[in-house]
Amino acid sequence: MQSRQPNRRQLIGRRGExxxxxxxxxxxWSVLDRNWRCRYGEIDVVAVDPTDGGGGSLVIVEVKTRTGVMFGDPAQAVTPDKYRRLRRLAGLWLxxxxxxxxxxxxxxxAVRIDVAGVCTVSHLRGVF
Structure with missing residues (x-):
């Protein structure tokens, strides 16, 4: 049985995560979970932000990665439907x-990878 090789998109996504x-x-931050999956979808990262609140806040993190500027900022790819799905997934994780x-x-x-392979990170807190 052959193992399936990840495609370019999967490799870029993994690098971004x-x-x-x-x-x-x-x-x-402490990362509690990565790529948590259930039948309704996937949460990229579940982490604790120790700077937020007394014992820290649980943070559900959506990671978006792009290699070019053609489609705008990677964070713009997080749609209202994705927000709704993440809320549901967070409830299931909890x-x-x-x-x-x-x-x-x-x-x-949001992670942007330039042509030289250099990653730039932008972090949007409390998006919804």
Whole structure:
């Protein structure tokens, strides 16, 4: 049985998610989950922002990665439908969690990869 090789889009997405996680952990965040999936979709990153609130806030992070400027800022790709889906997924993730989180936030981390392979990160907090 042959293993399936990831396509270019998957490789770019993985690189963007890896970059976003490196960015968040360098800022002191704890990553609790990556690529959490259920039948309704996927959450890219579930993390704790220790600077927000007494014990930190749970943050559901959507990562968007682009290699060019043709389609605008990567964060613009997060549509109202995606926001609704993320809220539902967050509720399902929380139902599986043993910890109670008094504060939950939704962020977008946009990663742009230039032609030289250099990543630029922009972080939008509390997008909805």
């Amino acid at each position: 890896d970059t976003a996680v490196e960015y968040l952990t360098a800022a002191g 139902a599986e969690s043993e910890r109670h989180w008094p504060t939950i936030r939704f962020d977008v981390v």
